[in-house]
Amino acid sequence: xxxxxxxxxxxxxxxxxxxxxxxxxxxxxxxxxxxxxxxxxxxxxxxxxxxxxxxxxxxxxxxxxxxxxxxxxxxxxxxxxxxxxxxxxxxxxxxxxxxxxxxxxxxxxxxxxxxxxxxxxxxxxxxxxxxxxxxxxxxxxxxxxxxxxxxxxxxxxxxxxxxxxxxxxxxxxxxxxxxxxxxxxxxxxxxxxxxxxxxxxxxxxxxxxxxxxxxxxxxxxxxxxxxxxxxxxxxxxxxxxxxxxxxxxxxxxxxxxxx
Numbered sequence: 001x002x003x004x005x006x007x008x009x010x011x012x013x014x015x016x017x018x019x020x021x022x023x024x025x026x027x028x029x030x031x032x033x034x035x036x037x038x039x040x041x042x043x044x045x046x047x048x049x050x051x052x053x054x055x056x057x058x059x060x061x062x063x064x065x066x067x068x069x070x071x072x073x074x075x076x077x078x079x080x081x082x083x084x085x086x087x088x089x090x091x092x093x094x095x096x097x098x099x100x101x102x103x104x105x106x107x108x109x110x111x112x113x114x115x116x117x118x119x120x121x122x123x124x125x126x127x128x129x130x131x132x133x134x135x136x137x138x139x140x141x142x143x144x145x146x147x148x149x150x151x152x153x154x155x156x157x158x159x160x161x162x163x164x165x166x167x168x169x170x171x172x173x174x175x176x177x178x179x180x181x182x183x184x185x186x187x188x189x190x191x192x193x194x195x196x197x198x199x200x201x202x203x204x205x206x207x208x209x210x211x212x213x214x215x216x217x218x219x220x221x222x223x224x225x226x227x228x229x230x231x232x233x234x235x236x237x238x239x240x241x242x243x244x245x246x247x248x249x250x251x252x253x254x255x256x257x258x259x
Contacts, residue, residue, distance in 0.1 A: 005108040007032065008161055009115040010154060011073050013039045013129060016121050021045075022053030022061065023151035024118075029057040031158035032165070037073045037115075038066045070117070070132050078112040079104070082125055082133040083153055093135040100137045101160035105168060116157055121150055187237040194239050199226055201246050209253075 010028055015021055015038060025036055038045060045066050054061055067073040074080060081100050095103070104114040117133060119125030130136055139156060141148065148156070167175055203222055212218040234242075 005105070005165075006111060006113050007034060007108070008104050008158075009035045009037060009077065009113060010158075011037045011039060011070070011115050011117050012041070012150070013070060013117055013125060014042065014120040015150070016042045018043050018045075018047035018049040019053045020121060020150045021047070021064075022050035022055075022057075024154045025050070025054045025057035025060040027151045027155035028158055029060055030155065031162040033158050033161075034060060034063075036060050036064050038064055039070055039073050040068060041066065042120075070129060074115055074132065076113055077115040079107045079114040080117060080133040081114065082117040082119075082130045082136040083157065084119075084124055084130065084136050084138060092130060092133070094138050095135050097137055097139055097157050097160045098164075100135070100157065101164050103135075104161055105164045118150060118153060187235045190234050190236050190239040194236060195226075195230065195234070198239050198243055199229075201243060205246050205250065 010024065010033060012021065012024060018041075021036075021038065021041070028034070028036060043049075045064065046061070050061055051058060065073075081095075081104070100116075104116075107114050116137070117125060117129065119129065137157065139146070139148065139153070166178065170178075199222070202225065203218075206212065206221075207218070212221060229242075232238075
């Protein structure tokens with residue numbers, strides 16, 4: 001399924017280091033975000049020092065727009081979220097990153113732009129700057145060490161949005177492929193016939209070597225062994241290896257008896 005919805009706009013306010021703008025662009029591109037805006041960056045923009053940290057996200061840097069004020073940067077935005085790690089003495093709805101990402105996605109279905117504000121590296125956003133937002137997003141990090149660098153914070157919230165975007169965009173089968181463990185086999189998966197051949201050899205081998213305490217318990221033990229092997233989705237190569245192990249042990253036992 002292919003469709004377009006507005007992606008969240010990242011807005012960096014009074015950013016101090018151009019390198020952090022570059023690493024932010026990289027984090028955004030990792031998660032499929034494309035629009036980065038700056039408000040009063042400390043260093044002149046454009047700045048060559050950002051490119052070294054962008055690592056291939058130069059297209060985002062080239063399209064950056066610079067504004068003098070937050071309202072100017074948000075001129076086409078309907079919903080605004082501010083990132084903060086500190087408690088605030090301001091009445092504002094506080095939400096977590098996953099909830100925020102869900103809200104942004106729901107807003108985008110109505111073709112409404114959302115923006116996420118990030119403050120300067122050392123001090124973060126002021127209360128006056130946060131006042132422009134509908135809610136502030138607090139990331140529940142370790143209480144005594146909650147500060148993130150700028151690109152880390154951008155990556156975290158961008159990833160939360162991307163997870164929801166993928167879950168909504170992809171079919172259930174496709175999403176299952178990225179949300180559950182996958183095992184890649186070099187050879188095709190074994191067939192029922194190939195597994196049954198191995199099981200018959202294993203049962204015979206165990207019986208000849210007095211593995212089963214009684215004949216009554218043999219069916220139960222074999223069922224457990226079969227369930228275990230089938231659960232692993234063995235490939236043809238793996239079944240061949242198991243058969244080879246049995247053959248090697250049988251040969252060793254035979255040689256010892258004849259010797």
